[in-house]
Amino acid sequence: MTGNSNTRFDVQQVRGDFPVLAREIRPGIPLTYLDSAATSQKPETVIQAMSTYYQENNANIHRGIHKLAEEATLAYETAREKIARFINAPAADQLIFTRNTTESINLVAYSWGRKYLSAGDRILLTEMEHHSNLIPWQLIAGELDLVLDFIPVTSEGNLDLDVYHDLLKKNPKLVALTHMSNVLGTINPLKEIIRNAKSVGAITLVDGAQSVPHFPVDIANLEVDFYAFSAHKMCGPTGIGALYGRKDLLENMPPFLGGGEMIKRVELRSFKANDIPHKFEAGTPAIAEAVGFGAAVDYLLEIGMDRIEEHEKLLTNYTLEKLLDVPDLTVLGPPAEEKGGVVAFYIKDIHAHDVAQILDGDGIAVRAGHHCAQPLHTKFNLPATTRASMYLYNTIEDIDRFIAGLQKVRDIFK
Amino acid sequence: MTGNSNTRFDVQQVRGDFPVLAREIRPGIPLTYLDSAATSQKPETVIQAMSTYYQENNANIHRGIHKLAEEATLAYETAREKIARFINAPAADQLIFTRNTTESINLVAYSWGRKYLSAGDRILLTEMEHHSNLIPWQLIAGELDLVLDFIPVTSEGNLDLDVYHDLLKKNPKLVALTHMSNVLGTINPLKEIIRNAKSVGAITLVDGAQSVPHFPVDIANLEVDFYAFSAHKMCGPTGIGALYGRKDLLENMPPFLGGGEMIKRVELRSFKANDIPHKFEAGTPAIAEAVGFGAAVDYLLEIGMDRIEEHEKLLTNYTLEKLLDVPDLTVLGPPAEEKGGVVAFYIKDIHAHDVAQILDGDGIAVRAGHHCAQPLHTKFNLPATTRASMYLYNTIEDIDRFIAGLQKVRDIFK
Amino acid sequence: MEDFYRELIIERYKSPHFRGELEPNDISFEDDNPACGDHIRIDVRLDENHVVTEAVFSGEGCAISLASADLLLESIIGKTIEELKETTKEDILDMLGIELGPVRLKCALLPLKVLKAGVYGVGETISSD
Amino acid sequence: MEDFYRELIIERYKSPHFRGELEPNDISFEDDNPACGDHIRIDVRLDENHVVTEAVFSGEGCAISLASADLLLESIIGKTIEELKETTKEDILDMLGIELGPVRLKCALLPLKVLKAGVYGVGETISSD
């Protein structure tokens, strides 16, 4: 692993940290993994941190007096602190462990939404949202009779901020949007969007599933109210995600799930809720996964988020340049300068599934479909696109193989 | 590992499967783990199954066309089938993956409860419920103005079935109870209780957190409507649990969490839900954990659930017998014949915390507190009890050390 | 892996023999594959003995699903409704002549699913797992 | 580990010097440790200069929390309210003379938490982490 000071970013060394990258998909065919926006691969340190936890410290947490229980509790809460620090959250108790980004957003919809929203209230979303930041609001809108508005996406793949300003005049109670689109790669101008939302008194929620893994995120600086992300997209395990929340909001929100640990005192017909963050963590949490999440953050910090961002930029620029040479291929989203490491595209008359399938034949893993952003695809009148997405372990050679694979696709369908 | 046919149950061999059991808690002091009711330890095969998944097959599931995604999907769905078979569920698609027992029960409360219950409806619970099978119903009762009734616990620690029959006359819409008490060790006569509930048209939900890990459970035979359990108490990982549900009920229930994977088709303001079980699994699930859960079930089956039950009975009998010799000590719950491997007790004038702490000094891990069953403790007028709980890897020597530790507790407080 | 895309599949995808719509028709049904947004409609005409005289498909999809549709329709012309009901997943895979992972299997079986749903009425599905 | 239960702790637990209730009193406050159901109430009397003249506790708890209460109250008699506010977590641990894990720390600090809440008013808490 490389230090994060002045040493060069050594991608071959990074690759050595990820066991799966040594895999041959078929005899003689290496893995070219370009599906990190769906889930990232895991470095051995993260895998090992969880194995070691199970082999040495495993116990249930919080209430146990014995040594293992104390060690497990410490490991779990230390992970919380690390992750809170990673996004520069004001305090660790404002970071709630959930299963994933999806559950984080649902938690806000159920707990905050059902307390503070009522018939006729407006929620402002965008046309580029992942289903995770759309369906929870559809559900609550149906229940409470709320109105959903959408900031349109321009043909270049950016949010139409003029329309945003108009929509703000309708006084939405909540503005919820993604930090970075998992299809277009667009990185939204959050700081400005949040400031504007606040100026009309709206609460803000940001889906950080694609941002926290890929570039430095500073919660305190963004002044966002809720921020959601998943471990599995940032070198961490499946089964755990996080929700950051503003303290006063979290403290005034009712519990979401009921059960052990989220209570202070229980009688047969009533209970007193625990303090945050425990109020929102009912039942035995994902303890080993929190340990793995913490190890993932350690790993990313050791590499350096700035350098990961820079490396991905380099790869993205190179990819976009090379794709210019593939005939009949159209890339979605803004130009390289405004884009994260996600490249979704379509080839005239060739279905995304066929593209992905033929690439897979050469060990190249990309995703095909609507990438859980069906309304965006509907808007662009595309049933499906193919998406290549990068991370710190990808190389120029990965991209070259990918481009060569696309040429082969065209040959087959010629 | 021992085969499950006619060979003897070799506890030393079993212990060799669990790395943590080799640990010295302090130099020269071995771990005596008697806290399996809180969470079980994990065999190396389970730990390794998850590591291997991350090292070789890791990908996001369901929508991926590439090789890793297909392998990951297969691993995830194969685990579902194994676990469904383990509890003899009619079909794998009736088994929903959740975070834990707690989330499973909340899912039913939120989805089934909010659709089918309304003001004045009654829910029948018991006084021995874990907070996980109590608070979700308190929450929904508060929201919908429902009435909660409780089957009392007798002084011997059994459910008062006479009162149950009276309470059934009030026509509860739901009867929800634990299969086995995590404090008293009582194994409830479920078959009869469910039959009676059905005769008044009530839906039944069983909290199987303490049963599925410890003895054979046959869903088809019980004819229960919902059944919830956690992987981490049955040799599996944290971060995953399961909910079994009757097919027609699940199919008619609205979604719980909204997001990716639980949909069939999405527009900006509406969506069509996916089929079960996916309808209830929003977002990236706990994939590696499902793999570990499946490996845990494989492991338990290889040992044999009958033999685990028998081994625990032997240990429990031995423990209860030895505890008779400890002065001023009272064990909660029914006699050995009617009890699972959970022994909660109190010693006159010595607080449970002090007992647990002194035992910990000798490497003996027990739990002290209300074990997330505070109303039961209130009923017995005990602020806290100490609990020793057994599993397949415990030995007579574990119990002897535990009994010796209790003598030491008495000496210190003499 | 190119043999995955057997010439037959690419050819049928690019130049289908049974593409179109029929109005009026005796059976018409459509459905989606939510995994990829594919959408297929199948229209069928029968004679007085319930024998398929004409069958065409329309919609959008990948090479696998559209070739599958084209080959399926070719295979049912001249069959009775009862015979048609007996078409299986294996028949489709035989016609395509390739092995498929779970996601692509859904693509390949979508036309059969649409056809059977049209014949049996809404709600009937075939297992693709 | 027996030294964990220093003689002092067991002795104060079994024969506390400051157990009881005061009516009337100048400060009275109670709180629980939800982890174990412990419950402690502390009653304090002050003179006209806000100096503690009498202090007693009541309630239920483990040896650590009750010994901690007894030692804490002993240490505050004769102090002013302002001095009392300066009592810290470390003072308690010094008095008990033992090391404690996070759960037992909550036991040990419950009496201080109750006392401070009584002095400052409800809602003030001290961090036990």
Ligand SMILES: Cc1ncc(COP(=O)(O)O)c(C=O)c1O
């Ligand atoms: C009877 C019972 N129900 C429910 C639970 C909750 O399980 P989990 O914390 O895994 O949700 C437990 C375990 O703590 C239990 O013993």
Ligand SMILES: Cc1ncc(COP(=O)(O)O)c(C=O)c1O
């Ligand atoms: C932008 C965005 N939001 C939300 C999600 C959902 O994340 P998860 O499936 O971990 O809940 C994803 C990933 O699929 C995403 O890319």
